[in-house]
Amino acid sequence: MAKNPVKTTSVHLTDEQLLILDQKCDSKIQTEIDNAKARIKAVKKYPNLEPHLAKLLADILVHAKKEQKLIFRDTTTHHCAVCQRGKGFFARKEDRPLLAIELEHSFVTIKNHISVGGCRKCVMAIIEPLKKELAKLKVELPEQLAGPVTYKRYEKVRCTKCRWNGHEGEMGLKPTFFGDGTYRATCPNCHSENSFGVGPIIRNKKEYVVVKEKAISANAGQMAINR
């Protein structure tokens, strides 16, 4: 038997209903309430956007602030939870899936499922205000969303040999086994490196840091002009 058997109930609440629970529940539910507040605020802030699109904008910004990294991946879905297109979809052969865009940086891709984003129509409808808001944040962005200043998210690491603390972007580069590129492998302080067979000397900390990227694209443009 469970240690502390408490009966719970799952319900679907609107953003306005969630507000009634503000400051009355545990932190997990409070996070949902805070997200609802952000959506309600966005609807007021963007009167020119349809409410469901303003809410999508708010959801993306909440996610961007939390994860500090977004992607922009073309995918498909049978149902857009933002505009409700394709709702009640039956798997008929003639029903083509909707083109969609996923913004959550994640290693797991579930077919026909969007985590953060929506159908292409919905995401493209907010792309300009979204880019404007994202430009105010320190977030690693794909080129479709990036502004003039770009950031990169790195995982924090520490060297167990010399106790150096830093992030992956500061580690020394080594050529890959096949010689087709380089990867971050060495401690910049004591030059220890991770190698197969030995436990990792430079360990990942599952924490992240977001740093301003060097203006690579601007320099590349300059070189093209000089040529």
Ligand SMILES: [Zn+2]
């Ligand atoms: Zn949609």
Ligand SMILES: [Zn+2]
């Ligand atoms: Zn070291």
